[in-house]
Amino acid sequence: MLESLLEFLIQGVVLGGLYALFAVGLSLIFGVLDVINVAHGEFFAIGGYLAFTAVVLLHLPGAMGIVGAAVGTFLLGLCVYPLLIAPLKRRLGGRPQGPLYLVLTLGLSTFLQSSLLAIAGGDYLRVPPQVSGVLDLGVTAVSSQRLLVLGVAALLLAALFVFLRFHPEGLAVRAVSQNPDAAQAMGINLPRVFALTLALGVALAGVGGALMAPLFNVYPAVGFPLTIKAFAITILGGMGNPAGALVASFVISIAESLSVMVMPSQWQNLIAFAVMIVMLLLRPRGLLGRAVSR
Amino acid sequence: MLELEGVRSGYGKLEILQSASLRVPDGAIIGIIGPNGAGKSTLLKTAFGYLPPFAGRVTLDGRDIAGRRPDEIMRLGVGYLAQAGGLFAEMTVHDNLVLGGYTVSRAEKRRAIDHVYSRFPLFRDRRRQLAGALSGGEQRLLAIARALIVRPRLLLLDEPSAALAPRFIDEVYATLVALNRDGIALLIVEQNVETILAVAHRVFVLDLGRNAFDGTPPELRASDSIRRLYLGEDAA
Numbered sequence: 001m002l003e004s005l006l007e008f009l010i011q012g013v014v015l016g017g018l019y020a021l022f023a024v025g026l027s028l029i030f031g032v033l034d035v036i037n038v039a040h041g042e043f044f045a046i047g048g049y050l051a052f053t054a055v056v057l058l059h060l061p062g063a064m065g066i067v068g069a070a071v072g073t074f075l076l077g078l079c080v081y082p083l084l085i086a087p088l089k090r091r092l093g094g095r096p097q098g099p100l101y102l103v104l105t106l107g108l109s110t111f112l113q114s115s116l117l118a119i120a121g122g123d124y125l126r127v128p129p130q131v132s133g134v135l136d137l138g139v140t141a142v143s144s145q146r147l148l149v150l151g152v153a154a155l156l157l158a159a160l161f162v163f164l165r166f167h168p169e170g171l172a173v174r175a176v177s178q179n180p181d182a183a184q185a186m187g188i189n190l191p192r193v194f195a196l197t198l199a200l201g202v203a204l205a206g207v208g209g210a211l212m213a214p215l216f217n218v219y220p221a222v223g224f225p226l227t228i229k230a231f232a233i234t235i236l237g238g239m240g241n242p243a244g245a246l247v248a249s250f251v252i253s254i255a256e257s258l259s260v261m262v263m264p265s266q267w268q269n270l271i272a273f274a275v276m277i278v279m280l281l282l283r284p285r286g287l288l289g290r291a292v293s294r
Numbered sequence: 295m296l297e298l299e300g301v302r303s304g305y306g307k308l309e310i311l312q313s314a315s316l317r318v319p320d321g322a323i324i325g326i327i328g329p330n331g332a333g334k335s336t337l338l339k340t341a342f343g344y345l346p347p348f349a350g351r352v353t354l355d356g357r358d359i360a361g362r363r364p365d366e367i368m369r370l371g372v373g374y375l376a377q378a379g380g381l382f383a384e385m386t387v388h389d390n391l392v393l394g395g396y397t398v399s400r401a402e403k404r405r406a407i408d409h410v411y412s413r414f415p416l417f418r419d420r421r422r423q424l425a426g427a428l429s430g431g432e433q434r435l436l437a438i439a440r441a442l443i444v445r446p447r448l449l450l451l452d453e454p455s456a457a458l459a460p461r462f463i464d465e466v467y468a469t470l471v472a473l474n475r476d477g478i479a480l481l482i483v484e485q486n487v488e489t490i491l492a493v494a495h496r497v498f499v500l501d502l503g504r505n506a507f508d509g510t511p512p513e514l515r516a517s518d519s520i521r522r523l524y525l526g527e528d529a530a
Contacts, residue, residue: 093306168396175382175393181344182380184364185373187397187444 004261007140012250012257014146017153019249021208022226023233024157024242025201031240032177032197034098035085038105040230041223042112043073043202047209048218049120052127062130066152066210073206077199084108085198086191109224116220124217149211156204157246164242173197177240229269232276238286248287251275295320295479296341296372296448301350302503303333303340309348310336312503316481318448323470323480325494325511327487332500334483335377338450341481342374343367354448369397373446377453379437383426387417387436390425394440406443414439431462438469448479455486467493491515 026040050072051065060068088104089097129145164170175183176193184190209223216222230245233252237244256271279286296318304310311333318324326334339345341352343364352360359367364374374380382390391410395403411418417436420428425436434454441449454470455463463486471493474480484490491497491511499507499520507520514520 168392171385171389171393172396174385178382178384179380181364182376182382183393184344185342185368185376185380185441186393187365187368188393189363189365 003139005258008257008261009254010137010140010142012254014142014150015257016250016253017150018208018212019226019229019233019253020157020246021149021153021204021211023230023237023245023249024160025204026227026230027234027237027240027245028160028173028242029198029201030234031242032173033081033085033194034240035101035105035198036098036231037198037201038102038227039080039109039112040202040205041221041225041227042109042116043077043205044209044212044223044226045116045218045220046076046112047073047206048127048213048216048222049116049125049209050206051210051213052125052218055127056125062128065127065213066130066207069206069210070203073209074199074203077202078195080108080202081191081195081198085194109227113220113224120220122219124219125213126217127213129214130211143215145211145214149208149215152207152211156207160200160204161243169193169196229272232272234286235276235284236279236286238288241286241288244286244288251287295322295355296481297351297353298337298341299351299353301337301340301352302348303336303345303350304348305336305345310503311340311347313350314500314503314505315350316498316505316508318479318481320447321474321477321479322495323474323482323493325490325497326481326483326500327485327490327497328500328506331502333503334500335452336503337500338374338452338481338483342372342450368444368446371445371447373441373444373449375437375441375449375451375454377456379433381425381433381437381440384424386422387425387428388421390436390440391417391443394443398444403443406445410439410443429462431458431465434458434462434466435469438466438473442473446478448481449473451480451482453483453485455484455489463489 022040022044026037029035029037047069050069054060054065054068055062084104085101088100092100131144131148133144134141135144135147164174172183172188172193175186175188176190180190205223233248234245236251237248252272252275255275256268259268259271299315301311301314302309314333314337316324326337328334336345340347343359343362343366346361351358354370354372359370368374382393391407392403395406414435416432417439425433428436454466458466467489470480482490482494491514494511496510497514498505507514507517
């Protein structure tokens with residue numbers, strides 16, 4: 001019993017790394033831009049395709065697949081604000097825009113999925129692992145690829161939080177999330193911060209896609225279920241609070257992993273949404289509230 | 295320095311300023327007073343780029359700045375203090391000051407923050423405290439100190455005395471007058487008429503989005519109609 005508990009706990013922590021990589025970016029984007037990015041999962045898929053292109057088609061080392069996914073999705077993400085969100089914002093002026101952004105990013109999601117389908121086809125693509133082997137932890141064995149996902153996620157998220165806390169541009173991101181008007185009075189270029197934040201957020205998802213490509217197959221809609229789950233995670237952590245999303249990612253992944261000890265595994269995916277509904281009913285602000293700014 | 299000419303502006307399709315003009319010469323203290331809804335704050339927001347003017351001219355040193363973003367206008371040497379100070383309440387006092395120096399070099403920022411700490415030792419002692427935990431008067435002083443880090447030539451202030459206890463109003467205005475002596479021009483929207491009349495070189499009265507008076511404080515006091523309407527006094 002204890003061995004099973006430890007085994008599922010370890011699997012849950014490893015899965016939490018992927019959830020965090022995905023959900024922290026989604027939460028950061030919402031916290032700063034007030035945009036729920038429904039297309040987040042498509043950047044995860046693009047990261048997978050870029051890794052496939054680098055490793056399988058161009059025969060580059062696995063690490064280049066990860067770097068290529070990060071750079072590619074970052075550059076794509078840089079275009080989203082000036083090409084899509086800013087023009088809509090200009091048209092709408094000061095009116096509330098949340099639902100329209102939702103529809104806009106849903107449109108982007110469909111557009112990107114259809115583009116991937118048109119370019120790469122609907123086949124399930126396999127990417128060789130960036131690292132091979134299995135680490136025997138005694139109670140369980142974890143593939144090195146899964147540990148790589150956790151390690152890279154820990155590294156990137158630590159870098160993100162250090163950036164937000166200490167770097168002048170990170171302070172600017174936090175300032176904009178708290179008081180955009182006052183941030184402009186400090187000389188902060190709002191469109192630039194919005195574009196940068198969106199690019200950073202989707203690049204995290206892109207790296208997640210490249211890291212998970214050897215574990216999942218790559219196909220156009222691979223990221224969409226993750227987007228839906230990330231909504232549950234960000235609601236649990238507090239909408240727009242990246243630190244909350246980080247904590248909630250591990251809460252959900254560990255709860256999902258441990259759930260198979262007490263219920264059939266086909267119920268596993270319901271955990272996140274049950275937690276989301278309970279959270280919305282009891283504490284809609286989430287575990288840590290909304291605060292990129294702190 | 296700053297000049298607005300026949301400016302019309304507002305929110306969405308709602309026109310608040312219907313035709314407002316004013317001039318802020320180098321080194322002057324200019325006050326804007328008027329009843330609620332007259333368009334005083336709208337005028338400041340239009341001058342600083344938060345609101346694009348529907349019509350009219352906004353120039354700084356003769357250069358057209360209408361329609362420019364606030365961060366661009368800030369980089370031309372203009373500071374803006376919102377009504378409630380515009381601090382980042384959930385960030386520390388120190389981080390607020392660091393953000394105040396966002397556009398200057400690291401060395402210059404450090405020098406300026408050290409200067410703020412020597413001028414306001416209270417902020418050095420409470421540098422790790424959240425800005426939102428300071429009292430109202432302290433927050434207003436911190437907002438002014440933060441705006442000074444980039445050495446602006448002109449500060450736009452929206453009701454710097456609002457919701458402050460009298461002793462803090464005196465402290466805030468003493469600080470503003472000292473800044474003006476150092477050469478910083480001030481354009482101040484104020485509800486507290488006596489306070490602004492005591493320091494301003496020139497006062498504009500706005501009413502229903504239009505200029506209703508433009509003159510020195512003694513000239514304003516000498517105008518029976520203006521005194522009756524805006525100072526709530528009986529004509530002598």
